[in-house]
Amino acid sequence: MTGSAGTRTPVGELSCYTANLARYLGGYLPDAPGHLARTVRLAVRPAGPGQECPGFSHHAVALCDLGAGRHLAYRGTDDPDGFRTRLGDEIAGYGAALVVTHTGAMPWSPARPEQSAPHFTLVTDRQGDRWRVVDTFGALLPAGPQEPYDGWLTDGQLVDCATAPGPLRPEHRSRLALAFGLPVPVPAGRYRWLAVVAADRPAAPPPGPPGWLTGTAEVRHHLRDLWTGPAADPAHLARIVDDLWAAARHHAFRYTHLMRRPGLADRDRERLAAAVRAWQDVPMALRFAVDSALRGRPRPAVVHTTFAQLDRAEEPVTGLLATHGYLPEPAPDPGGPAAAAAPAGPAGTPSSEEEQ
């Protein structure tokens, strides 16, 4: 492996999927970071019977829709030679491709194999048996800091990065399926990447009620219940706390993006900064609550207090978002609290093409 740590870019502050997706979409959209920032949301599909974890949708538009009759779609194979050939074709045809890599197998990630999670990595060039790999993402992970990476991998190294160190867990499969905001098929196969495919219609919009909670109040009520209700299982919650970490990164990105807008009043910038801090506190509080519960000291009030602080911090900036073209506050779910208890409907049912 040859390469270097790159400079962290604003999109590098996004999540392990969206950081490099934003960079990839820059080849198709005039302002991909702005597009992502303006369409951030957090919608939740409560886990229904037979589903091990809730679904989380972070985008209000289908990010797999490249426009002009083109979509991004997962492809998969068990054949390493076929993987390299088809990935090379994708790069030759479109200039770059996103590969599903796994943090526990990526030399530039500190994640240990048992901590591994799927990740989107951008591959921008192929020279013989070497591949130019660009990973814009940077973050502090439980195993240590992961810095952006820009370098060259050999055939074998690329295949290793694309090989999960162990079976994907349900939350991993759910994140892959919902990476673009709506459920999409994730084919079986050891190696996966994203290909540009022709489409005769625009992608469906990301899901909403029934089955999905999209209103801010409903989503937070559901999350509070998950973390503090009588059925709260800290071992289970530990597996989805990263979904809320991603939500915090997306919302912080949205507010930071708006803060850069020229002409914004200082008072509004301060309010946006407060909203960023409030979101950053959320995954900390949820991890603390999980760790506390695991050692027999549940702290539901920490979760309630942190979400209450988030509500207070976001309330003054809601109008600001709408004024500047960011996603407005969604209306409450028509089903109200009953919808929260409903099992996932057809939109939330994992596709039969998803990995089993």
Added chain:
Amino acid sequence: MSTVQPEAATGATGDRVLAAVKRVVVRESRLSLDPATVPDDEPLDGRLLRVTSLGLLGMLIRLEDDLDATLPDDIFAGREIHTVADLADLVRAATQAGPS
């Protein structure tokens, strides 16, 4: 580098808390030095100490266990914890309140 500030010594509990906080920040930063030499106003993530946000999280849990304290419910609701003294103040308040 200055030495421990006198205002930190607020009785036996204060001393115990401050000593525990300095012990865990030194351990978290993987330093080999006498914790008592860490200044109260030393930044948690600065030239001497290297405490990340996730490291802070682990320290909070360790401090709760070591001191049999319960940190306040609003610990992640807009609090600013930048220095050793900030952290000690937070923990000291929890130990004075007693475990819940």
